[in-house]
Amino acid sequence: MRIAILSGKGGTGKTTVATNLLSVSDNGVLIDTDVEEPNSHLFLKPQIHHSEAIKKRYPIVDETLCNLCGACGDFCRFNAILPAKKQVLVFKELCHDCGGCQMVCPQGAIQYKERSIGMVHTGKTDTNQVMHYGELIVGEISGVPIIERLHQITKDEDLVFIDSPPGTACSTVAAIESADYAIIVAEPTPFGVSDMKMVVELLRNLHIPMGVVVNKDGLGDDEIYRYCETESVHILGRIPFKKEYARHYAGGTLISKVDEEYRKNLTGILAQVIGRKEGV
Amino acid sequence: MLAVCAKEPGLDSKVDERFGRAEYYVIFDEAKNMPQSIENKAKFEAGGAGGTAVRLLNENGVDVLLAPELGPKAMDAIKAFEMTVYRYTEQKTVRETIEDYKAGKLSKIDTSTTPSKHGLRKV
Numbered sequence: 001m002r003i004a005i006l007s008g009k010g011g012t013g014k015t016t017v018a019t020n021l022l023s024v025s026d027n028g029v030l031i032d033t034d035v036e037e038p039n040s041h042l043f044l045k046p047q048i049h050h051s052e053a054i055k056k057r058y059p060i061v062d063e064t065l066c067n068l069c070g071a072c073g074d075f076c077r078f079n080a081i082l083p084a085k086k087q088v089l090v091f092k093e094l095c096h097d098c099g100g101c102q103m104v105c106p107q108g109a110i111q112y113k114e115r116s117i118g119m120v121h122t123g124k125t126d127t128n129q130v131m132h133y134g135e136l137i138v139g140e141i142s143g144v145p146i147i148e149r150l151h152q153i154t155k156d157e158d159l160v161f162i163d164s165p166p167g168t169a170c171s172t173v174a175a176i177e178s179a180d181y182a183i184i185v186a187e188p189t190p191f192g193v194s195d196m197k198m199v200v201e202l203l204r205n206l207h208i209p210m211g212v213v214v215n216k217d218g219l220g221d222d223e224i225y226r227y228c229e230t231e232s233v234h235i236l237g238r239i240p241f242k243k244e245y246a247r248h249y250a251g252g253t254l255i256s257k258v259d260e261e262y263r264k265n266l267t268g269i270l271a272q273v274i275g276r277k278e279g280v
Numbered sequence: 281m282l283a284v285c286a287k288e289p290g291l292d293s294k295v296d297e298r299f300g301r302a303e304y305y306v307i308f309d310e311a312k313n314m315p316q317s318i319e320n321k322a323k324f325e326a327g328g329a330g331g332t333a334v335r336l337l338n339e340n341g342v343d344v345l346l347a348p349e350l351g352p353k354a355m356d357a358i359k360a361f362e363m364t365v366y367r368y369t370e371q372k373t374v375r376e377t378i379e380d381y382k383a384g385k386l387s388k389i390d391t392s393t394t395p396s397k398h399g400l401r402k403v
């Protein structure tokens with residue numbers, strides 16, 4: 001089973017929930033697909049034993065062959081190749097490596113070169129749980145190839161927790177589209193609710209069953225509960241707002257390792273998610 | 281020929297405060313004193329709209345651009361298409377902005393005015 005943990009915006013406690021779910025599971029593996037700002041490794045503190053560079057290709061134009069016909073620029077949907085007056089400009093960060101410009105070039109002037117766009121690191125926690133996290137090089141636009149790699153290397157695992165990028169961008173879709181279930185982590189504040197609505201819609205479009213974990217319960221108002229009721233979105237659990245939790249979080253400690261009540265709470269949430277799947 | 285980023289077609293439109301994502305470009309032929317407005321089809325694109333807009337303007341014979349801002353990719357494209365850019369900072373009409381340009385009130389820019397939008401996280 002692949003369980004995505006996501007949120008409408010950053011800072012709702014998504015990573016806290018994802019890493020603690022991993023910690024209370026026996027056989028889970030975690031992938032951190034929030035490649036622009038991975039941070040689950042800061043809590044899981046894995047010993048990294050393998051790192052691989054993720055590569056992408058981009059076109060280079062042989063100026064001696066190119067006659068500036070413009071075909072490559074007309075073809076590219078991503079504005080990545082721009083035939084200009086005397087040369088062809090390539091914006092390699094915009095290139096999606098589709099291979100199209102090479103196919104349409106009548107002069108055979110286009111070749112591809114590889115470059116690294118980021119890394120995937122694999123490691124084990126002190127309790128021998130496996131985690132993989134991706135890291136996108138700053139300035140790169142799309143972390144999707146890294147996210148796809150994270151999915152690929154865990155495709156045979158029984159239980160995978162997907163710490164997903166916040167929001168509803170392409171990278172979020174790439175992270176969650178293969179999930180069997182999605183846990184939305186939201187805060188009970190008016191902003192939290194409006195951000196969450198977009199995520200609910202996205203999950204509905206992708207036909208992914210979902211439930212909500214309300215983090216920092218007791219801090220805001222009850223709009224989130226009304227919303228979930230009207231929209232029949234299942235509430236999996238509530239994590240109360242507690243100073244100790246915030247302190248553990250700030251210290252980079254997994255709360256479930258030091259707080260029995262929290263551990264029980266998360267174990268209950270996980271049991272519901274796994275049970276639901278089996279019940280379907 | 282001269283191009284100005286505009287919110288609507290025509291000389292009496294207000295200027296747009298964006299370049300790559302401007303709604304329209306009003307192209308003005310100084311010799312014929314004739315305006316022509318083209319819609320910016322690249323404005324919905326995820327990234328690199330500026331470069332493609334420069335190419336579109338070049339195809340329409342533009343060599344001078346009046347713009348409010350310019351990202352680094354658009355600036356690279358401007359140079360590769362050998363165009364010149366003057367920057368306006370006021371929300372006037374296209375007509376007034378062209379007058380300002382003719383009166384030498386706009387300053388020429390040759391470096392981008394905005395940092396790359398990519399790699400910055402929207403929170």
Ligand code: SF4
Nearest residue numbers: 066068069070072105
């Ligand atoms: S399609 Fe080939 S020949 Fe035409 S401009 Fe592009 S690189 Fe040059």
Ligand code: SF4
Nearest residue numbers: 076095096098099101
């Ligand atoms: S490979 Fe595809 S995305 Fe990249 S420049 Fe060529 S046409 Fe554009």
